[in-house]
Amino acid sequence: MKLRLIATAADRALLDSAGETRTLRWIMAVMLFLTVLAGAFGLGALAAAATLDRQLAGKLTVQIVEANARDREAAAARALAALRRAPMVTSATPVDRAALATLLRPWLGADGADPDLPIPAMIDVQLRTPDAAPVVMAALRRVAPAARIDRYEAWMSPVARFMRTMVALAAALVMVMAAATATVVVLAARAGLDAHRETIAMLHLLGTTDAQIARLFQRRIALETLYGGLAGTVLALVLVAAIGGEIAGLGAELVSGVRFALRDWAALIALPLVFALLATLAARFSVERVLGRIL
């Protein structure tokens, strides 16, 4: 009784399937639905963390805080010149005062445009490498002691840490779902052995090996896992795609980096196949273990 890759009708008929429910299939659909969502969440957090790193690495904002407008402009000019001379600086761009006034309008109203208002002069700086920050900051303080320097990484690092925690959490969720799937399969295999007790006893007496009997169960369980898993995966991917569309419509710079590459979609689509393989191994192991206790 060799179970080929494509089993014959005779092989499939050895275990009575009449009256069997498709409970395992529905359970697997739910498991894979949740697993794919967790996986997508993790991949999205990973993409957002990568975007954050790309956007923030080596970025500074220099603020010249000076009440006197003439002193402020002189200091800003010295700072800008020093920055543009520094070899580690890729770009140094002064922030337009009018643009600043526009940014402050929700809080200051039209007063933000008042030229006498001592709004700090600001310069956006992009460094070649993040390690260059201390050197640049030291050089800047020599020409503009009153300059305040904001490193984006400093105040965004908790956000980056949070993203990485979410990635780890998503990975842990996927592992938990895999363990739960294996447990469900073991229970289903044992229930199947109990339900087909007489058939198995007869097959044993005819000289069927444990491996042959185990293959009957593993095939059935693998197919139920695969069919249910594919259904759950498709539903989850539709939901993920819909959420992705909503995120893209937000226009927020951070979350717009949450975009799946082809390999991310491939990883999600591979999940039902991986789980079907896991179910096959779990079924085979548990059935052979139970049969090993029977003479």
Added chain:
Amino acid sequence: MANIVQFENVGLRYGTGEETLSDISFTLSRGAFYFLTGASGAGKTSLLKLLYLAQRPTRGQIRLFDEDTAQLPRARLPGFRRRIGVVFQDFRLLPHLSAFDNIALPLRVAGVPEADIAAPVREMLAWVGLAERATARPQTLSGGEQQRVAIARAVIGRPDILVADEPTGNVDPDMAERLLHLFDSLTAWARRWWSRPMISTCSAASRARI
């Protein structure tokens, strides 16, 4: 190998009670037909279970095909079981399979290619007089018909030993006589073609009919 089966001081105990079988010793030789008779509860079925490897003895030695089966590793048991055909009193046909598929079961277990199964199974169905009932499920067969399917299943793999546990126990007397004649012709056929021993338990009344 003249003696194909040897029991030597075999004992069998279920649980912690008294021994069901004590100091059983006998040999079975090739091509012979043996009847095992005894009162109800004497241990006939238990002895047959030892023979077709559904039980291991609690003591003693059982040699089948010149090997001590009591010491046989579990992984080798299937190979021995394929050489033993068994007919049960309660038939033990698989209810979800047709007569054809029940008879074909030993061939499929042994790995015979599907293309080589149909011919011997149809021949066997014809031999037991059920050629027209190949697709019938056991539930639609009479007791006698079911037992004939069971006999066909037991012999189709040309086993080295054929064991029958009260094969006529669940059929009416007329059918019992017909089944015993079937065994008779099987024995003659066996002697001519493959020299295997047969052992059957039966009641004294059945034995008297032969």
